[in-house]
Amino acid sequence: MSDRPRILAFDDEVQITTLLRDTLSLDGAEVLVANTAAEFHRLHGSSPVDIYILDLITPDGNGLNLVRELRTREDAGIIILTGQSSEVDVVLGLELGADDYIPKPFRPRELRARVASVYRRVAGKRAEQSAPQATEPALPDAPGDSINLGDWSIDVAARKVRHAAGERLELTTSEFDVLVYLARNAGRVVTRNQIIDAIRSENWAAYDRLIDGFVSRIRRKMLVIDPDRPLIRTIRGVGYCLSLDPD
Structure with missing residues (x-):
């Protein structure tokens, strides 16, 4: 390329x-x-x-x-x-x-x-698809470059999300940004407006329904890979919470 x-x-x-x-x-x-x-x-x-x-x-x-x-x-x-x-x-x-x-x-x-x-x-x-399979374990990410969510890891700099089983989560640019914001606020309830403020830039218009769509697709894609551990919960009337607590 x-x-x-x-x-x-x-x-x-x-x-x-x-x-x-x-x-x-x-x-x-x-x-x-x-x-x-x-x-x-x-x-x-x-x-x-x-x-x-x-x-x-x-x-x-x-x-x-x-x-x-x-x-x-x-x-x-x-x-x-x-x-x-x-x-x-x-x-x-x-x-x-x-x-x-x-x-x-x-x-x-x-x-x-x-x-x-x-x-x-x-x-x-x-580049990842064309690279040969590694024969040695990969070096750990530099501190601050990754977010660990139980079986999931997010490489923020490389914009990659992987499951412990080795599968990569394919996300669009906006979906990745939303997931990173939720991950950085894991355990907290965040509102749709907070997500909009965090991921938007100048001249970027967003709406509650758009955020709902992003979260819905992220959740659906994650459940395809790990159906037993839904991480993102909807807090009715408020927003969303990414939680590692199965309960």
């Missing part, structure tokens, strides 16, 4: 794709742009893509269906543009596997930061 990410941006507004290309090119990215579904599919088939940036609503396509199709076939990062899209569309897009979302109009600095964050996740995952 090259240090220069290849990005495919799809939006029916030429000024939006032009801004995306001009902004992300500043960081050395190769940015391909499409303003129609036909252009998107032509470019998509021409070369591998590291990150997709997709408008959910286009005249000749369905952004949600596209997110679903891409996620079932690829490990590339997916960022959705939200414009006037409803909260329901944003939640659905994230539930279908998008890594993040950016509201329009977006700020160039915010865009670059979010793309960089998603790219680090994609690059790390692909």
